[in-house]
Amino acid sequence: MKGSRAVGYALALSAPLALGCQNMNTPIYFPSPETPLLEVTGMPVMNNPPRAENGLTLQFRNPTDAEQKTLDMQTATLGFDVPWIERDHVHIEMTYQVINEDSTDGTWSIGVDGANQYTKYDENIVAMTLGMGNNDPPQYIPLIPVTPQVLTAGQTVSGTVREDDFNEAELDLDAIGRWMAPFNAVLINNSQVNPIGLSMVPPNVVIPALIEVDVNFSADGAKMKCLYDIRVRDDNDQLLHDSADTLFSPTPTLFVPPAPMPTN
């Protein structure tokens, strides 16, 4: 029965191939929270465009004993802490949609902040700190800025904050939180073009991935709404699925920049 043997071999060979192909790219999507809805009226608030923000925390499991032992060994070898949730194993992307619900044109912008297991960055806190002692309009410096765009009345626009944008933000946040990098220098500059401020970051650093994504949305001149989804590729199956696993719940420190020196 040569034929059946050939079929058997074909099936045996194709099954792992099919499973392998399937596991190459299996992202998991997290929809934006329903409340608070990222919807703004477009009417200025104290002469500034209205803003709305929400976010979501990605739930990861705690490492197993064997995984913890590996992390401890890596930490001892490198001489600095190795994060459990690594940028190289957790890949984040955000897809968004902005809807102009008004009968007038308006300008919208999105800023993405977040936290890794060590540090949390909130552009509102940073703007508030930088604005202390002066009456200037707040200066928002997000971890990931999305270029403001004009949206005509009744129109919808979609976009993506790509994985490489998140990669850059994760490097910046780690540099700010653990390696004393000047936050405005690393956030404004693309590290691949100008690595200013990253001199203290060890070349063999293991960069933590974001475990929390916060979205700030503002619209000027029209009532608009923003919907988004967070897409995660989890190489090592670290997201919390199994009820037998326990939730990894670090307490990242909120980054607060030094207050500007008063000028006379």
Added chain:
Amino acid sequence: MAALATSWLLAGASAARAQVTAEPSAVVFPDPNKFAHGLYTEGEVGAVAFFGKAGDDVSPGFAVGARVGFDLFRFLALQAHFVGSTHQVSGDNPLNGQLLQTYQALIEGKLTLRFGQTSIFGEGGMGAARLSTNALYALGVEPRYRVGFVAGGGAGLDYHSLSRHFSVGIRGDYLVMTNLSGSQELMATTYLRYTF
């Protein structure tokens, strides 16, 4: 003199032969009884389209599949069917453009009616479908889990080549997907079959 002439004529005649009383029947070519039957495999390509709730958010996609079956009789076969298809999320939502794959495995029964080189068939079966991502869950189309039950059937047309092993055909199947609430799929493929 007459007797002499008759004997001369008969002496030159050959032996008597059977008389042809009707036209010979047409030659059956090729003979379907000589077509291979038994274990067979099929490779197929085509398209899968969703209807119902999932149809609003998933565009039709390219499908590749295979079947392995066995002819129990000339007219009845049992087969295992594996098919994968790739789609883009569509509709007015933030996931528009994201890719989504479906993987399906079914056990099917197949009835065939042959007319020489051509045959028509009907088939039906049930099995499981798996989605590669939870995109439809994120859109609120399906429950959390990505594996569900599928059942349905279809029909097709097969044309056998002059080789006793090969045939080609087209088929369409309509399947109900229980985990995608209120969703169905239409699968249309063309295939190449090899019978061992």
